[in-house]
Amino acid sequence: MKPIPISIQLYSVREEAKANFPAVLKRIAKMGYVGVEFAGLHGLSPKEVRAILDDLGLVASSTHGPMPNESNAAEVIETANILGYTRHISGFGRDQFATKEKTLEAGAIAKKAAEALKGSGVTFGLHNHDFEFSSRYDGKYAHELMMAAAPGAFAELDTYWIKVGGADPAAIVRQYGARAPLLHIKDGPCTREQAMTAVGKGIMPWKDVIGAASPATEWLVVELDRCDTDMMEAVAESCRYLVANGFAKGAR
Numbered sequence: 131m132k133p134i135p136i137s138i139q140l141y142s143v144r145e146e147a148k149a150n151f152p153a154v155l156k157r158i159a160k161m162g163y164v165g166v167e168f169a170g171l172h173g174l175s176p177k178e179v180r181a182i183l184d185d186l187g188l189v190a191s192s193t194h195g196p197m198p199n200e201s202n203a204a205e206v207i208e209t210a211n212i213l214g215y216t217r218h219i220s221g222f223g224r225d226q227f228a229t230k231e232k233t234l235e236a237g238a239i240a241k242k243a244a245e246a247l248k249g250s251g252v253t254f255g256l257h258n259h260d261f262e263f264s265s266r267y268d269g270k271y272a273h274e275l276m277m278a279a280a281p282g283a284f285a286e287l288d289t290y291w292i293k294v295g296g297a298d299p300a301a302i303v304r305q306y307g308a309r310a311p312l313l314h315i316k317d318g319p320c321t322r323e324q325a326m327t328a329v330g331k332g333i334m335p336w337k338d339v340i341g342a343a344s345p346a347t348e349w350l351v352v353e354l355d356r357c358d359t360d361m362m363e364a365v366a367e368s369c370r371y372l373v374a375n376g377f378a379k380g381a382r
Contacts, residue, residue, distance in 0.1 A: 131341055136378035137165030137191035138354035139314065142365055146202040147172050154328050161366045162373060162380035165191035166215070167312075176212040183213070187381065191349045192217035192286070192312060197239065198246040198254055206351050210252045217312060217348075218247065219286050221257040230267035230275070237279025244282030257314065260322060263295030263302075271297060277309075286315035288353070289339050295324055300338040308346035313339075315372065316349050326354045328364040330371035340377045350378050 138158060140147060147154045151172040158166060166188055168338060171179050179264055183190060190213040197220045199207050220243065226236045244254040262273035277285060287310045289299040302312060315334030318324060326332070340350070350372060357364045372378035 131375070131378055132345070132378035133373070134340070134347050134350045135164045135191075135266045136162075136369060136372055137167050137349045138163050138350045138365055138369075139167045139169060139351050140339075141169035141194070142352065142354045143361055144169065146362060148279055151179075154187065155182055157190050157362060158365075159186040159381070162382050163188070163287065163352075163369055164379065164381050165189045165349060165351075167191050167353075168193040168195075176209050176215075180213050182348060183185075189193050189226060189352065190215040190283075192255075193228060194219050194257065196220065198243040203246040203250075207247065207250045207252050209371070210285075212253040216253055217284075217286075218252055219255045219257050219312075221259070224259070224261045227265050227276075228273040229262050230272075233265070233267060233272045234279055235274050238300075239278040240276065240280035240283045244280060248282065253284060254282070255286045255312065256280070257286045258288050258289045258291055260295035263292050263297040270358060277306075280373060284312075285310045286312040286314060286351070288316070290320065290326070290334060291316065292313070292335065293320045294326075295339050300335065300342040301337060304342040307344040310344065311346060311348045313347060314353050315340075315368070316353050316355070317368075325356045325358045327357065328354075328359070328371065329368035330375075336372075336375070 265272040292299040317329040317334045318326035352368045373380040
């Protein structure tokens with residue numbers, strides 16, 4: 131298995147970033163992360179953030195942002211071009227998967243979102259939580275129905291939430307193959323109620339999960355939604371674990 135470049139979803143360190151975003155990016159670079167996945171720019175312009183990334187030797191792997199449509203597509207594309215990523219990701223809430231009909235509606239929305247960016251060089255993807263895998267319709271996971279209805283969208287598979295939802299993350303990663311160019315990596319007790327841990331401190335079977343990744347996988351993206359320990363140390367420890375075990379390729 132070839133190590134996959136490592137990024138971090140900056141939502142993980144949102145509280146620290148609110149106070150001093152440039153300082154957080156500097157610490158992330160020192161930890162050994164290669165890339166960052168955005169969840170807002172904390173009051174800075176895309177050009178200001180790009181200058182910081184270039185200075186630190188970081189690259190933008192991707193972003194989480196609004197659902198693309200005809201009215202915002204130009205801005206979505208411009209921001210991506212300035213920051214240097216080609217992967218724009220959105221998602222849906224729990225209620226969108228309450229019925230088969232709502233699930234297919236989500237797929238229709240995602241299909242239009244992908245079409246809004248078509249030909250721009252920026253591609254559209256969907257990030258999952260547990261509820262896409264805790265609901266089944268016609269014998270298929272809600273996630274599978276949604277993705278089938280949006281053939282132009284890629285999947286950013288959140289491997290932890292897949293397991294929390296009751297599915298086998300390694301099997302799902304293998305099923306999606308090259309259609310899942312980004313994998314979200316988080317660890318913990320795999321319950322919705324309890325906080326997450328640094329990667330390597332929980333029960334996720336990383337050898338199986340990352341071993342199932344397609345050779346076309348572009349990034350492992352660490353994301354800890356919440357953690358009972360110091361978040362900055364947890365994301366640093368996550369990077370060290372993934373690189374030391376040969377799963378991820380870090381900056382050093």
